[in-house]
Amino acid sequence: MLGLPKATELHKQLPKKAFYAKFQMNTAAKERIDADISKIAIVNEISPAKVHIAEGEKVKTFFVAQVTLKKKDFDERTIATIAKLIPQNMLLVLECKEEAKLALYHIKLMQTPWQPKESFSVELKGATLDAVWENIIIQVCGVQIESGNTLDEQLKVDDKRQMLEKEITRLDKLARKEKEPKKKFELAQQINKIKKELEGV
Template identity: 65%
Template sequence: MLGLPKSTELSKQLPKNAIYAKFQMNTAEKAKIDADISRITIVNEVTAAKIHIADGELVKSFFVLLVALKRKDFEDKTIITISKLIPQNMLLVLEFDGEAKLATYHTKLMQTEWKPQEDLSIELKGLNMDAVWENIIVQIGGIMIAQGNTLDEQIAVDEQKAKLQKEISRLEKLARAEKQPKKKFDLVLKMKELKKELERI
């Protein structure tokens, strides 16, 4: 799967009941996972030895989980819950009706677009497992790391930019609809300030 080396392949069912029992989930939490997920299978374990590169300081391995969904418009929270419950680096293949997308949780949930399942792949790039895992997050999140930034810094910058862009769009709509010249002027002024801030980031 995903074009990963054969040596990494596994096929190990991860029963939902085992997750519920281990993490003592209540009925409401179980119901949320049940509404979105039909089954979870561990399909790859990628370790430094299996792909013949150096161990990382932080990352020694990661798992690929195939998550069969019951609906395409699943709740992001369900996937975040699964990611947080299992204390491993995990790359999730979310699959529904022949289509699939990649997802991983790193400070927030990152996902690719839906594609035919057979078209999904991931590139293992890096001199050690830390770099390989960071590059996977970059590929899934579509992150362009600016020179001098760490991955986490870049994610924070991108989130700040997205918030500003959202606010600028909101103010543009309000300004277009505003009839009173003074209020319209104030909105345009605020918009210009935010645009300047966006350029500074």
């Protein structure tokens, strides 16, 4: 799967009932998983013994899990719950019929767009598994790391930008609808203030 070396392949099913019992999930979480997921299986183990890449300070090994979905419009909380509960670093391949997307949890749930299953591949790029895992995060979230930033710093910057852009859009809609000149002017001032803040991010 994903063009990974054959030596990494596993075929370990994770029965949902065992998953519920191990993590003592509440009824609502169980119902979400049952509604969205057909089955879960661990399909690859990326470790120094399997790929001859040195372990990192943080990442000693990571796994690839194949998650067969019942529908494409799944509840993201379901996938986030699974990713957070499993203690190992886990790259999820979410499959629905002939399409798939990659997902993982790092600070928040990150996903690629849907693509045909066969179009996905993952390159194990890096001298250690720390670097390999970071490069996979970059591939999944599509982040462009600016000079001087770490991955986590860049993710925070991007989140801040998105938040400010959404606020500008929201205020702009209000300003367009507003008929009172004074309120319209105040909204315009707020928009300009946020735009200046955005330039500095």
